[in-house]
Amino acid sequence: MARLVTARRGDEPVLAGTRLTQPIQVLLSPNAAATQPAGVVQPVASVESVVIPGVTTAFRIAPTGPAGSQPIELQLYQSSLDSDLQLAIATSGPLATNEDSSVPQESPSKSVTQREVAILDGINSAQPPTIRLRIPCRVDGSSSDLLAEISLRAGKDDPETEALLSSARQELDRNRAKGSAKVPAAQVLAGRALLESTLPLLSQPSARRSALIMLAAQTGAAICQDAALVADDSTLEQLAAAINAQATAVNREIDLAQWGLVIDLTALKVMADLQSAEKLPPALQSVLALHTGEAGRRAGAIEEAIRASPTRADLENRLVAENLIALEDTSPSARVRAIDWLSLRGRAPRGFDPLAPPRQRREALEAASTQPASR
Structure with a gap:
């Protein structure tokens, strides 16, 4: 599932609209092959990193043209080892407030800055797909596409993974030492x-x-x-x-x-x-x-x-x-309400009867204190 959240700081909330991120195509395997450009492919850069649970891994790329003049930030986040991954695509750029040229304008178009964050949820961490982003941009004055590919794999207990983890930890330590804020997840x-x-x-x-x-x-x-x-x-x-x-x-x-x-x-x-x-x-x-x-x-x-x-x-x-x-209250109705609530959550002591004699209730509670609650 993908979401787009749009907000202008200091203004009224606006409906989400894919103006800045709309030109960016995001495809997951097995459909990722459709993003392969038909022309010449020129490698630009390759970066390896690790996704540490609870820490955002961010990559910044700087295309120019239809996708916006500001850098685009790709953020990968996983809350725990067995949870799904999330990918956030964040960008910002100027938008003209008067975009309809067919309507006479009394004053020139004003430019406002808008920030968009498109979030892709539910990326399976057990069988992670290949993620490709096709970003329109300009290189040396000519139109071109920037293809960003994110290949995910499970970590291994090998020197390569350990080196990446060590590098990531050192970077986190440097950020903490400088008092810099974490990249938002x-x-x-x-x-x-x-x-x-x-x-x-x-x-x-x-x-x-x-x-x-x-x-x-x-x-x-x-x-x-x-x-x-x-x-x-x-x-x-x-x-x-x-x-x-x-x-x-x-x-x-x-x-x-x-x-x-x-x-x-x-x-x-x-x-x-x-x-x-x-x-x-x-x-x-x-x-x-x-x-x-x-x-x-x-x-x-x-x-x-x-x-x-x-x-x-x-x-x-x-x-x-x-x-x-x-459950030890003297009121039968209080005991009944409590046991009903606990039973719905699988936390009721086994064998406890809220309407039983005091000794029987006490024995049930004492027995339950040495056993796990029923679920």
């Missing part, structure tokens, strides 16, 4: 562009709900997405304002998944505050119960989970722990 670029195009819409009542749902869906923020679907207009305004404020305060150099956690924690905070003030609407009480179980009925537990959750896994583990504690 494809997901970081996508997250930044998504925020720049979506956050302004949160202040517009007519677009607020759809913008918030889209933002939550794109970042995997399921809690916020469900809250935005059912919240009334007043609560939705509170939620949008809180997310806007939090997004402004947070470092923008994080990826989509991390933004999803920030957005979900913000939604939980808004709902917990409303619950403490006894102003949480029934629809949002259901959202809180769905995602947090019995912990959602205790504002203090939610606030503690927010403070103690720097990662998504930490949040999930904290909510599981709170619901396990609720």
